[in-house]
Amino acid sequence: MGDGPQLRWTSAARTDIGLVRSNNEDAVLDRPARRMWAVADGMGGHAYGEIASRMTVDALDALPADEPLQQAVAAARVCLLEVNGALVAEAAARNVPVIGTTLVLLLASGRTGVCVWAGDSRIYLCRGASLHQLTRDHNQFEELQARNHLSPADASAYPGAAMITRALGASTTLELDDVQVQVSDGDIFLLCSDGLSNAVSPEHMFGALTGGDCAQAADTLIRLALAAGGRDNISVIVVRADDVEPDRTVLNPSL
Numbered sequence: 001m002g003d004g005p006q007l008r009w010t011s012a013a014r015t016d017i018g019l020v021r022s023n024n025e026d027a028v029l030d031r032p033a034r035r036m037w038a039v040a041d042g043m044g045g046h047a048y049g050e051i052a053s054r055m056t057v058d059a060l061d062a063l064p065a066d067e068p069l070q071q072a073v074a075a076a077r078v079c080l081l082e083v084n085g086a087l088v089a090e091a092a093a094r095n096v097p098v099i100g101t102t103l104v105l106l107l108a109s110g111r112t113g114v115c116v117w118a119g120d121s122r123i124y125l126c127r128g129a130s131l132h133q134l135t136r137d138h139n140q141f142e143e144l145q146a147r148n149h150l151s152p153a154d155a156s157a158y159p160g161a162a163m164i165t166r167a168l169g170a171s172t173t174l175e176l177d178d179v180q181v182q183v184s185d186g187d188i189f190l191l192c193s194d195g196l197s198n199a200v201s202p203e204h205m206f207g208a209l210t211g212g213d214c215a216q217a218a219d220t221l222i223r224l225a226l227a228a229g230g231r232d233n234i235s236v237i238v239v240r241a242d243d244v245e246p247d248r249t250v251l252n253p254s255l
Helices: 048-061 069-094 138-147 152-156 204-210 214-227
Strands: 007-018 026-031 036-043 099-110 114-119 123-129 130-133 177-182 188-193 235-242
Touching: 007 026, 007 130, 007 214, 026 048, 026 235, 036 048, 036 188, 036 235, 048 099, 069 099, 069 114, 069 188, 099 130, 114 123, 123 204, 130 204, 177 214, 188 204, 188 214, 214 235
Parallel strands: none
Antiparallel strands: 007 235, 026 036, 036 099, 099 114, 114 177, 123 130, 123 188, 188 235
């Protein structure tokens, strides 16, 4: 993306099969030089979820680089709609109900970041002394709260509250949400599948991120999810933005 970086972006990605599943249906895209990151959590059983998540991140990875941010976001949206159609067609060809995946995508340029998502994979922002969830889960739990004005406790008691309401490949139509955020020096973003967010509390996520080292934080988050039982595939990407330090070279006037 060609808006001209004003921040230095660093990142680290990890994905783990967990302790229960027989294969890893998650896929991650970690492209700090392009300021593009994504987590896809496949679904559909057997190897179908793995096909969906890999197809999604590969399609995003093939997009042109060095475009202005808003053009890059528009191109990513078109790409994801095309992937959605391809996954629906693939499921029909294989005679299976669905070959799908959730998706969270972070694109950045200058001091602006844009999150695009469908499903219940998440993006958090760690800034200062707090951790904010930037995305809103697309599941029955959130729909029940919004539509019926239920409390979190009442909504979670409904059967199927965790059922996903949006995902690539789930329907012939796909609605993507997005949110734009202004980025500050020292901001840390966490992209993750629900294998992390269902297992690790926001307080423990925050604790893992505050050290500021992307690789160390990613390793710690995976360990925390495994220690909590590792019942699902676990994927995390930790992304940090820092001001580019000015050249502080001082010439010796005596030379």
